[in-house]
Amino acid sequence: MNWIAVEHGKSQMRAWLIRDGKASAPAIGENTGSAAQDLSEHALIQLIGDWLGPRPTLVLISGKTKTPERPVPTAPIDLTPVKMPTTDARVLAYGLPGLSQSTPPDLMYSDATRIAGFLTLNQGWDGVVCQPGPHTSWALISAGEVVSFQSFLTADMANLLTRQFSLEDITHQTDWTIQTYARALDDVLARPERLATALNVLRIGDPVQDLPKAEAQARLWGALVGAELAAARPYWLGQQLAVIAPKALSAPYLQAFRHQGVPVTIADAERMTLAGITAARKRMA
């Protein structure tokens, strides 16, 4: 029977129609939910309405919904979908629970689904899963459980400071000099308190240094990823590492790991999302 997989992100929703176990190309819509980033049923129906028939269609939703989070340690593969009330009778909606952590306080939603997908495709895998994104998450996996995790605002900060310093928004490795990026990264990774100096130099920018914009971006990302790697050191040092990401956001991280000599397994974000939601669907059958 046909069903629908949905990833509900902060600013975007993606949906796939699953027919005979095969996923369609994704339908992509803006999330027009409230400031609290709650799921908007209206936006959901707009996105998947064409796929709905007279009888209720099962819709599995990954991402932040009203579904209560489960505290870690928890096996993502055990996150059973929870029935969500809807006003549209053509939809039988279930939310996939996210994960919560009390010390330090943290939350993850779609990232937990992708970890479930990754562990479904890589059974028995232990190590750390890093998911670059608007908020990058690091999760320690042992015996199928997320033991602990930590999120970082690196991309958020890079975007805020790019606007603040009037830099151009170029985050692709082809546009900047790897040497400049690596130097900024090494500097802040070795002495995290130098982040302040690095950011101040970008603020004063041209008058002192006549800094080309691509070089300024390389320095900004180098300094911010350096600070993240310094704080996340227990997560990557000596660990088996997997990176799940869309390409654009993972580039600075992959450069950093290559530069540090840390070997990584790379997994595609969309594929992991679908594998995670599909695994949850199977547990419901």
Place this chain on the structure above:
Amino acid sequence: MNWIAVEHGKSQMRAWLIRDGKASAPAIGENTGSAAQDLSEHALIQLIGDWLGPRPTLVLISGKTKTPERPVPTAPIDLTPVKMPTTDARVLAYGLPGLSQSTPPDLMYSDATRIAGFLTLNQGWDGVVCQPGPHTSWALISAGEVVSFQSFLTADMANLLTRQFSLEDITHQTDWTIQTYARALDDVLARPERLATALNVLRIGDPVQDLPKAEAQARLWGALVGAELAAARPYWLGQQLAVIAPKALSAPYLQAFRHQGVPVTIADAERMTLAGITAARKRMA
């Protein structure tokens, strides 16, 4: 003879008419200069036009102008005003040079004028001058010279993150719990890499912790000032410290120094600006 003192800030200009050595109440105007924060002659004339007569009036301008900066070490008291071209013949404008530093690259403008004012009023003073503001500066003073200095984006970051996290903009010590502020400060000062965690907790905010907004602000400022104090430690640890600031921006810093048991001398920002510009005026006579 009457003359005019001007402080040209990033977003605001202030001017005082000096008559018989006494300053008027300041005229305050918006700086409508270009994105590069260059001085706009138009905005200047709008602000001081009423004070101009048929004969040219001397106008001394502190802040970022086209006047070249002087490299440190330099005695701020030796910063001689430099003639600036103007199209309005009623104005005889001079810019006070700022200070530049090559390692790490940094620049200061009005802060240098205020240090000159402070040293004029406190001759022979050695120590560190901290100037909280949109960009906080720390300057090491020895034998009348600024030996080195460092700027921090703490208030800029606090403002960016206040908007990003939809917190209310309350930076006054009366609105927040000193315990919350001090705990966040101590935590990041002791382990600067915890800044990332502190900011992430503010991002997820209410869902996990049901954090009141004033407490969230106390944590945000505590974490950011903690990171600044960690990076600026050589500037304040065991040094004689003077804080020059308008009250609103200095409150979190004064709380921090009190909490750390660091004694400080407090000097009023406007008074130091006027003393600095007046001292420069006297050197021209």
